[in-house]
Structure formats: C-alpha cells, structure tokens
Amino acid sequence: xxxxxxxxxxxxxxxxxxxxxxxxxxxxxxxxxxxxxxxxxxxxxxxxxxxxxxxxxxxxxxxxxxxxxxxxxxxxxxxxxxxxxxxxxxxxxxxxxxxxxx
Numbered sequence: 001x002x003x004x005x006x007x008x009x010x011x012x013x014x015x016x017x018x019x020x021x022x023x024x025x026x027x028x029x030x031x032x033x034x035x036x037x038x039x040x041x042x043x044x045x046x047x048x049x050x051x052x053x054x055x056x057x058x059x060x061x062x063x064x065x066x067x068x069x070x071x072x073x074x075x076x077x078x079x080x081x082x083x084x085x086x087x088x089x090x091x092x093x094x095x096x097x098x099x100x101x102x
Contacts, residue, residue, distance in 0.1 A: 002021055004036070011044060017052055021055045022055065037070065045070055047077065047078070052085075060086075
C-alpha cells in the first residue's frame with residue numbers, strides 16, 4: 001500500500017510518499033499525485049521520497065509521467081530524499097541528468 005500526503009512549504013507544494021511504489025501502487029500513486037498537482041497553484045513541486053521502501057521500473061515510469069505533467073503546466077519538479085534504489089535507476093537510465101534530484 002502506498003500513501004501520499006501533501007503540505008505547502010513556502011512557495012512549494014511538497015508531496016510525501018510512504019510505502020512501496022511498484023506495479024498497481026505506481027498507478028495509484030500517479031493518480032493521487034496528479035490530482036494534488038491539478039488542484040494546486042504552486043509552481044514548484046517537491047516529491048519527498050524519504051519513506052519509500054521500494055521503487056521499481058513502473059514507479060520510475062510514474063515519476064517520469066508526473067514530470068511530463070508538470071512540464072506541460074510550466075511547473076518545476078524537485079526530487080528530495082531519493083533512496084538508493086531510486087538513485088540507481090535514475091543513474092542507469094540517465095534520468096539523473098534530466099530530473100532535479102536534491
């Protein structure tokens with residue numbers, strides 16, 4: 001199961017995710033995050049993955065889809081507290097050069 005919580009932090013929307021992001025959970029995560037983004041007027045979105053236990057290629061796909069959604073809205077994405085599993089996937093796919101990971 002995956003949970004998503006959002007808070008506003010200064011001029012940013014922070015979306016915190018907890019759980020395992022793979023398979024069906026990735027689709028659920030994408031839908032929840034997209035709804036939060038669609039209902040926010042913040043220009044900067046921070047995805048905080050501090051409490052992610054697992055992330056596979058479908059989770060990575062959902063992350064790329066959220067980035068595309070934000071780009072279409074002229075909003076920026078920052079990935080914060082990425083676990084080693086996510087960093088490994090980002091490096092292998094060279095997405096670490098495209099996405100803003102802090």
